[in-house]
Amino acid sequence: RKNLVVVGASLAGLRAVEAARKAGFQGTITLVGAEEHLPYDRPPLSKAYLDELPPGEVPEATVFRPESVLRDELGADLLLGSPATGLDPVAKEVRIGDRRLRYDALVIATGATARSLPGSEHLAGVHTLRTLDDAVAVRNALDAGARTVVVGAGFIGSEIASGARKRGLDVTVVEALPAPLVRAVGEVMGSACAGLHHRNGTDLRCGLGVERIEGVDQVERVVLSDGSAVEADLVVVGIGATPATEWLEGSGLRLDNGVVCDDNLFTGVEGVYAAGDVARWHNPLFDRSMRLEHWTSAADQGAVAARNALYPASAKPYQTVPYFWSDWYDSRIQFVGVPSTDEVRIVEGDPDRDRRVVALYREGGRLAGALTINGQNVIMKYRGLIMKPTSWDDALLFAEQRRATAA
Ligand code: FAD
Secondary structure: OOEEEEEOOOHHHHHHHHHHHHOOOOOEEEEEOOOOOOOEOOHHHHOHHHOOOOOOOOOOOOEOOOHHHHHHHOOEEEEOOOOOOEEEOOOOEEEEOOEEEEOOEEEEOOOEEEOOOOOOOOOOOEEOOOOHHHHHHHHHHHHOOOOEEEEOOOHHHHHHHHHHHHOOOOEEEEEOOOOOOHHHHHHHHHHHHHHHHHHOOOEEEEOOOEEEEEEEOOEEEEEEOOOOEEEEOEEEEOOOEEEOOHHHOOOOOOEOOOEEOOOOOEOOOOOEEEOHHHEEEEEOOOOEEEOOOOHHHHHHHHHHHHHHHHOHHHOOOOOOOOEEEEEEOOEEEEEEEOOOOOEEEEEEOOOOOOOOEEEEEEEOOEEEEEEEEOOOOOHHHHHHHHHOOOEHHHHHHHHHHHHHHHO
16 A cells, blocks of 8 residues: 555544554555644643743644654644645545645544534633633633633533633533533543542532523623523533534545544545544454543554554454543542443542542442552553453452452
8 A cells, every 4th residue: 555644633543643654654644634734642631731820931732743753753734724624534544625645554533523512603701622722712811810601511611610610710511410420431430520620729510501691792691591690701611522523424434423434434435534622433452442541542543453454464452441541630530341231349548538539430340440649559450450350340350459459
């Protein structure tokens, strides 16, 4: 295969390019990106990037590689600010407006787009946070001392609340479900994480929806489903993301909340693979279809998809125990595995009292997930146990031994 085209110039796309060269691929590589920016790292955008800086200091985005490395060392042709608009799998061409780009191997890494609240998009103080441009807008509002309302107590919303509170600003978080992070970690540990908001002075209001947002004289009035209203200068909508697949509609690829792939990240269409937040693939380790929006899997999938796309005869499946982290106030939340609801057991710490908490998730007779708050030294051990796999009883025994050693 002579031509590799990678659509989506972010984490998964960049890792695809790097892995192709590392595997010895000598053909042409074109990296196509909708944004004007060089590939940059997103997690800092809702964390360090929002921190207050001493006067005169300018916030900087974390660009993964300078342009010279991308062009000269990796030998990639960069087409930035050029959203792909279509795919013709018969002619093996990616369309970018009128332009057509031929590929022998294609990696789709177009990620996801933040969901907005319908009807509020035109309001000056209402933002989502997915891109660097979004982060600049949110940062500027925080610099101006914005009273902040965050809609959605997921990771990104909660991190923005943390950032605003660190600056001493008034923050309200509105969450429709009974606790933060319910979809990602379940209700028991979501409620444990809610304590972090309460203890840090964020006004967390769960079980409430947003009816509408009214913009009056530069102030946004967020009207909630119980009839109450909160005034804000900045509203950040953090209600999830949608896989960026519109450009693939009608291409013949199977789209179902993401680009559907097999174990090898192969779409079933000759030469076409997908990676990162946009990919829904079959994870053999859990024998189920998954679409993750996590940094680690996006990076790993980018590399696997490129190798498999270029060397299909030696294609390897991508299997993983999902992992993500999130930083709230001065705490780090980490989660591995899947948030099974069969049983959740807190094996270390009391969420109301202790900084460090460890909880395990049971699915049938085995360990399926683990969550830690400030448990950096143990979380990867649980990831290893889930990978093995490990029975629930053995996992509890392991937790007991850890507790005894720590004590
Ligand atoms: P993306 O990073 O979404 O990149 C896709 C790229 O494709 C974008 O640049 C987009 O502009 C481009 N694109 C879209 N459509 C087209 C098109 N038609 N043509 C060309 N280009 C296109 N994960 C964690 O595990 N821990 C964290 O703490 C964490 N924090 C995060 C904080 C924020 C604010 C955000 C937004 C995400 C965070 N994540 C975190 C998730 C992590 O950043 C993502 O999983 C990762 O960025 C996914 O990489 P990706 O390359 O698949 O997609």
